[in-house]
Amino acid sequence: MLTLQKGRYKALECIGSGTTSSVERARDNVIGRAVALKTLIHNFGDDLEEQFLREAQLVGQLSHPAIVQLYDVGINEEGRPFLVMEYIAGRTLEEYLESNTLTLQRACAWAADLARAMALAHRTGIIHGDIKPGNIFVTPEEKVKLGDFGIARLATQASVTERVKGTPAYLAPEQILGARQDQRSDQFSFGIVFYQLLTGARPFEGNSVGAVCSEILYAEPVPPSKRNPAVPRELDRVIARCLAKNPLERFDSFEQLVTFLYPYTRSRPRPPALRTGKRSWWMQPSKQREIWLVAAGAFLLAAAFQFPQVLRTRFRNPPAPTRFYYHPGAPYEALRYTRQPSSMEPQPEAEIPDEQPKQTEKQQTSPRMIHSQKIALATLNRRPTSSPSSTSKQSPDVLHVSQTPTGNK
Numbered sequence: 286m287l288t289l290q291k292g293r294y295k296a297l298e299c300i301g302s303g304t305t306s307s308v309e310r311a312r313d314n315v316i317g318r319a320v321a322l323k324t325l326i327h328n329f330g331d332d333l334e335e336q337f338l339r340e341a342q343l344v345g346q347l348s349h350p351a352i353v354q355l356y357d358v359g360i361n362e363e364g365r366p367f368l369v370m371e372y373i374a375g376r377t378l379e380e381y382l383e384s385n386t387l388t389l390q391r392a393c394a395w396a397a398d399l400a401r402a403m404a405l406a407h408r409t410g411i412i413h414g415d416i417k418p419g420n421i422f423v424t425p426e427e428k429v430k431l432g433d434f435g436i437a438r439l440a441t442q443a444s445v446t447e448r449v450k451g452t453p454a455y456l457a458p459e460q461i462l463g464a465r466q467d468q469r470s471d472q473f474s475f476g477i478v479f480y481q482l483l484t485g486a487r488p489f490e491g492n493s494v495g496a497v498c499s500e501i502l503y504a505e506p507v508p509p510s511k512r513n514p515a516v517p518r519e520l521d522r523v524i525a526r527c528l529a530k531n532p533l534e535r536f537d538s539f540e541q542l543v544t545f546l547y548p549y550t551r552s553r554p555r556p557p558a559l560r561t562g563k564r565s566w567w568m569q570p571s572k573q574r575e576i577w578l579v580a581a582g583a584f585l586l587a588a589a590f591q592f593p594q595v596l597r598t599r600f601r602n603p604p605a606p607t608r609f610y611y612h613p614g615a616p617y618e619a620l621r622y623t624r625q626p627s628s629m630e631p632q633p634e635a636e637i638p639d640e641q642p643k644q645t646e647k648q649q650t651s652p653r654m655i656h657s658q659k660i661a662l663a664t665l666n667r668r669p670t671s672s673p674s675s676t677s678k679q680s681p682d683v684l685h686v687s688q689t690p691t692g693n694k
Contacts, residue, residue, distance in 0.1 A: 293323055294369060303419075308611065310372060313356075313646065320356060322367040337366060343411055353422065370432060375425050378478075379418035382485060389515050392482040393510065393549035395429045396475075399547060402431050403475065404539035414466065416474035417455040453494045454487055454588045458530050461498050469532040472539065484512040502530070510648045520549070522633025527559035538675035 294311045300321070311322040341358040348354070357369035375381075387395070394514040399421070403507055406413065417516050448665045455649045457473035459466060480488045488506030491497035506528060508521040529535050 296322060304322060311369075316667065321353075321370045321372045323370060324361065325368075326365050328364055328366070334366075335489040340411065341368070343409055347406060347409065347411075347434065349402045349405050350428065351398040351430055352405070352434065353430045354538050355434075364396055371430075373430060373432075373586055375423045378421040378423055378429065381423045382418065382481065386485060387482055389483070389513075390550065391427075392479075393520075393546055395551045396479045396482060397543055397546040397550050398429055399475065399478070400539045400543045404543065406434055407539060408470075412466060412468060412472050413474075414460075415452060416478060416479060417453070419452070419453050421478070443618055454489065456498070456501065457532075458502050459532060466665070467532070468538065469535045472527055472535050472542070473529075473532075475539075475542075476524055479527065480506065480509055480524055480545055480667055483509045483516050483524075488524075517549075519545075632667065 292437055293315055294313060296309040296311045297319075299309050305327070306323050306325045309322045309324070311320050312318075313320050325330065338358065341355065345355045345358075354371040354372065355368065355370065358403065359369075362367050399416075403416075406677065409432055413431070415433060416431070420431060420433045422432060453461075455477050456473045457466070457470040477488060480486075489497050489500040489504065489640065491500055506524075509524055510516040510518060510521050523542070525536055527542070
C-alpha cells in the first residue's frame with residue numbers, strides 16, 4: 286500500500302491539466318527543490334495499484350538525459366495517486382513547434398535522443414504507450430526530455446473504459462484495434478512525432494477522431510520530403526518503416542533505428558567563434574573538396590615544370606653532323622717543316638800544300654731550308670713515266686733528295 290508523508294510537498298501553481306491528470310509546480314519541503322507534482326484524477330483499484338507501484342519503481346531507476354526523472358510516488362489525503370517528477374522550466378514540444386521551425390540536424394538530433402531513451406526503457410521492460418509532443422519537454426538548453434514513462438498507460442487504463450486509450454492522433458494501428466501492444470507500438474508513435482519534427486505537421490490529420498483513426502489504419506502518409514525539400518530520401522524510408530501498418534515491418538528495436546539516425550546528427554551547426562582578427566585561410570578546417578583542389582593544383586604545378594622539357598626533347602633540332610676534313614695521302618710527317626743541313630759528298634783526301642790550311646778552314650757550307658712537304662706533294666701528284674721498269678723499281682711514295690755539292694769558289 287502506498288503511503289504519503291503529509292506536508293512534504295506544497296503545491297505552488299498549476300502548470301497543466303488533462304483528461305487523466307493535472308500537473309502542478311510544487312516544492313519539496315524536505316530537500317528544498319522545485320518538483321512537478323502530477324495527480325491522477327481517478328483512483329486505482331487494488332490490481333492496478335500494485336502494478337502502478339512496480340512500474341513506478343522501474344521508471345525511478347531509469348537514468349538518461351532524455352528522460353524526466355521520477356522522484357517519488359504516493360497517495361494523497363483524497364485517496365488519489367500522485368507522481369513527483371523532475372521539474373522542467375521549459376515548454377512542451379507541442380508548444381515549441383507552434384512558434385518554431387527545426388532544422389534537419391536538430392530534428393534528427395532530438396529524434397535520436399528520444400530513440401536512445403526509448404531503447405533504455407525497453408531494455409528495462411517498460412512500454413511508454415503515449416508518446417506525443419505533449420509528453421516531451423524542451424529545456425532552456427534546447428534539449429528534449431520524455432516524461433510519463435509507463436505511467437500514462439496505467440493512468441489511461443484506470444480512467445477510461447472504451448476501446449481506444451491514449452491520444453488518437455499518435456496511436457498505433459494495433460492500439461486502435463485493441464490488439465496486443467509491444468515495443469514496436471511505441472515505434473509507430475515515435476514515427477509520427479519524428480514526422481512532425483521534420484515537417485511541422487502530423488502525417489494523419491483528420492477532422493475528427495474517427496477520421497484520424499481511419500487514416501492511421503488505411504492511408505499512407507505523404508513522404509516528408511514532399512513537404513520539406515531539405516529532408517533526404519533516406520529519411521523518407523526511415524519514416525515509412527516506422528509508420529508501417531504491420532508491426533513486423535517496422536524496425537526490430539530502437540537501437541536499430543538509432544543507427545539510421547546517427548549519420549544525420551553529426552553535422553550540427555557550430556556556434557560562431559569570437560574573432561580577434563582576420564583568420565588565416567590555412568587555420569580553417571579543410572574540407573574534402575578543398576583537399577582535392579590542393580592535390581590537383583600540386584599535380585598541375587609539377588606538370589608545368591616537366592612540360593617544357595618534354596617539348597624540348599620532342600621538337601628540338603637534330604645535332605649538326607661531324608665535320609669531315611680531307612686529308613691528302615701524304616703522311617703527317619711530310620707536312621712538318623724540318624730543318625736539314627745540306628749534305629756534302631765526301632771528298633777524296635788529297636794532299637794539300639801546307640801553305641793553304643787556313644784557307645780550307647774558312648770555307649764552310651751554309652745550311653739550306655728544304656720544303657719537304659711541297660716536294661712530297663709534288664711527288665705524289667706526279668704522273669708516272671712511260672718507262673714501267675723505272676716505276677716498278679722506284680716507289681712514288683719514296684722521296685729521294687740529292688744535294689749537289691757546292692764547289693769552292
